[in-house]
Amino acid sequence: MARIFAYIVHKAGVADDSAAQLAAAAKKMDPAASPTALLTGWGADLSAACDAIRDSYAEIWTISNEALAYPNAELIRKALIKVVPPGSIVLVAHEHFGIDLAPGLSIKLNSTFVSDVLDIAGIDGSDLKVVRQEFGGQVSAHVRCDISSGAVVTVRPGAFKPLEGTPVAATVVDKSSEVGALTAGRRYLETIVAEAGDVDITKHNVLVSIGRGIQKQENVAIAQELAEAMGAAVSCSRPVVDAKWLGKSRQVGSSGKTVKPKVYLACGISGSFQHLAGLKGSPFLIAINKNPRAPIFQVADVGIVDDILEFLPELTNKVREMRSVAAK
Numbered sequence: 001m002a003r004i005f006a007y008i009v010h011k012a013g014v015a016d017d018s019a020a021q022l023a024a025a026a027k028k029m030d031p032a033a034s035p036t037a038l039l040t041g042w043g044a045d046l047s048a049a050c051d052a053i054r055d056s057y058a059e060i061w062t063i064s065n066e067a068l069a070y071p072n073a074e075l076i077r078k079a080l081i082k083v084v085p086p087g088s089i090v091l092v093a094h095e096h097f098g099i100d101l102a103p104g105l106s107i108k109l110n111s112t113f114v115s116d117v118l119d120i121a122g123i124d125g126s127d128l129k130v131v132r133q134e135f136g137g138q139v140s141a142h143v144r145c146d147i148s149s150g151a152v153v154t155v156r157p158g159a160f161k162p163l164e165g166t167p168v169a170a171t172v173v174d175k176s177s178e179v180g181a182l183t184a185g186r187r188y189l190e191t192i193v194a195e196a197g198d199v200d201i202t203k204h205n206v207l208v209s210i211g212r213g214i215q216k217q218e219n220v221a222i223a224q225e226l227a228e229a230m231g232a233a234v235s236c237s238r239p240v241v242d243a244k245w246l247g248k249s250r251q252v253g254s255s256g257k258t259v260k261p262k263v264y265l266a267c268g269i270s271g272s273f274q275h276l277a278g279l280k281g282s283p284f285l286i287a288i289n290k291n292p293r294a295p296i297f298q299v300a301d302v303g304i305v306d307d308i309l310e311f312l313p314e315l316t317n318k319v320r321e322m323r324s325v326a327a328k
Contacts, residue, residue, distance in 0.1 A: 003088045004089045005090045006057070007076075007092045008038065009093060022093065024160040025091055038061050040076050040080075054170040055168065055170075057170050060172045062175065063176050063179055070188035078179075078182055087148075091153050091155055093154065094155055095254060111151050114145050114151060116156050116273055117159070123147070128153075157273075199233050199249070201249070202258070204261060206231065207235045207252070208235070209237065209252055209266050213289060222308075222316075234246070253276075253277060253278040258280055259278060262283055263284045269296055271294055271297070271299065285302075288306060290307045
């Protein structure tokens with residue numbers, strides 16, 4: 001059985017939520033697997049991120065290098081190929097940085113590349129069986145991949161729930177000396193922070209998020225009424241921002257804000273990976289969509305097949321009724 005690694009993204013010493021999800025994906029691949037985490041970075045941030053994932057991995061390999069203080073996929077590829085054994089399977093979160101890192105890494109490792117995996121059926125001999133989506137999420141494709149020479153697999157955030165059980169005590173192995181000097185053709189310049197909007201959706205525990213299914217700007221008020229009744233905020237997917245129905249500060253996704261609510265109502269949202277990449281912390285996800293084949297139902301905790309223009313007003317009335325009774 002090939003050795004399984006998981007590349008862990010972190011920022012300011014905080015490991016991404018996908019760290020525990022990648023560990024779960026590895027176990028789905030092989031229940032007997034003991035995946036090894038790969039962390040790159042520099043200084044205190046790397047140490048803090050390493051400490052944050054000790055409960056999920058039995059072994060953690062770290063590469064500490066000042067050139068890796070800011071994540072640069074070009075440099076990280078050069079570092080990883082020095083330490084990852086040939087024939088290994090490397091799991092990477094399918095978000096903007098993972099999409100930059102993974103394809104080139106598979107070429108450097110001379111291994112199979114599989115992107116945006118939603119489910120894993122396991123390993124059969126030298127074949128890895130996975131489920132991914134085609135045609136904008138309208139078709140679930142069951143794919144067999146030859147992993148005899150290893151594989152780099154990107155896993156959709158939220159597709160695998162973190163495992164429950166007894167935490168493991170990780171052994172940390174410093175691989176920095178095996179990497180040597182690192183140079184790249186591109187370098188980090190600066191981070192430009194987006195201007196704050198009228199509402200900071202990252203601060204709310206409950207979000208009512210609308211997508212293309214809201215149909216027109218006048219209907220946004222339907223979601224706003226529900227959010228007001230629930231004590232929530234209204235957020236959205238990119239098509240709503242592109243149509244100028246809501247401001248950019250309300251957008252959730254890889255090109256919008258990253259949010260970590262406790263409850264997330266996805267109303268008329270198809271569920272593309274670009275949108276789901278903005279959801280962290282495994283919120284309780286309620287999906288409402290009139291298309292029963294919408295990809296959002298693959299990751300939802302509760303799925304409701306209905307027209308949001310009819311369902312949301314009914315839900316608003318029910319919430320108001322329940323709060324009125326509770327107040328008496």
